[in-house]
Amino acid sequence: xxxxxxxxxxxxxxxxxxxxxxxxxxxxxxxxxxxxxxxxxxxxxxxxxxxxxxxxxxxxxxxxxxxxxxxxxxxxxxxxxxxxxxxxxxxxxxxxxxxxxxxxxxxxxxxxxxxxxxxxxxxxxxxxxxxxxxxxxxxxxxxxxxxxxxxxxxxxxxxxxxxxxxxxxxxxxxxxxxxxxxxxxxxxxxxxxxxxxxxxxxxxxxxxxxx
Numbered sequence: 001x002x003x004x005x006x007x008x009x010x011x012x013x014x015x016x017x018x019x020x021x022x023x024x025x026x027x028x029x030x031x032x033x034x035x036x037x038x039x040x041x042x043x044x045x046x047x048x049x050x051x052x053x054x055x056x057x058x059x060x061x062x063x064x065x066x067x068x069x070x071x072x073x074x075x076x077x078x079x080x081x082x083x084x085x086x087x088x089x090x091x092x093x094x095x096x097x098x099x100x101x102x103x104x105x106x107x108x109x110x111x112x113x114x115x116x117x118x119x120x121x122x123x124x125x126x127x128x129x130x131x132x133x134x135x136x137x138x139x140x141x142x143x144x145x146x147x148x149x150x151x152x153x154x155x156x157x158x159x160x161x162x163x164x165x166x167x168x169x170x171x172x173x174x175x176x177x178x179x180x181x182x183x184x185x186x187x188x189x190x191x192x193x194x195x196x197x198x199x200x201x202x203x204x205x206x207x208x209x210x211x
Contacts, residue, residue, distance in 0.1 A: 053123050
């Protein structure tokens with residue numbers, strides 16, 4: 001692997017990227033506020049697992065396809081954007097029957113849905129693939145004993161764990177607010193619609209970004 005100095009720089013830089021508020025944090029907050037803490041945690045897990053698709057792709061060099069084939073990048077980007085918009089629209093039109101019934105089964109379904117949605121959202125986010133392609137090579141040492149593909153995997157897993165820790169903290173904090181909102185049906189309605197608007201906004205932002 002790279003030198004200890006380079007690895008220290010890698011860890012510090014990754015932590016800065018991870019704990020600065022960004023789209024992933026907004027997404028997990030939206031899921032938590034709309035569906036509860038359990039769903040928020042499952043959303044974090046879904047993003048974490050979906051990210052491994054991009055890590056493996058970066059290690060295998062497949063992420064280069066997004067730079068070599070522009071239409072493929074655009075297709076994946078718009079697919080992910082449309083999915084986010086659809087998720088947000090679904091939250092906006094959903095009724096607050098989960099909290100009204102107090103059913104554990106419904107709560108479990110919400111958490112499972114957040115988990116599946118989050119995997120799809122992350123896999124369909126080409127920005128993640130390009131991030132790994134641009135970020136990881138700066139900390140890969142071609143002269144190291146480990147092959148380059150293995151260094152990509154190790155560094156990618158480390159990045160994913162650090163980013164997941166940041167999302168986990170965000171869910172715990174926003175989960176406290178979501179717990180208080182359960183006392184008011186009106187507050188729940190506002191939170192769910194606000195979360196839906198955030199997801200739709202993220203989808204539109206992804207669709208309109210040029211790169």
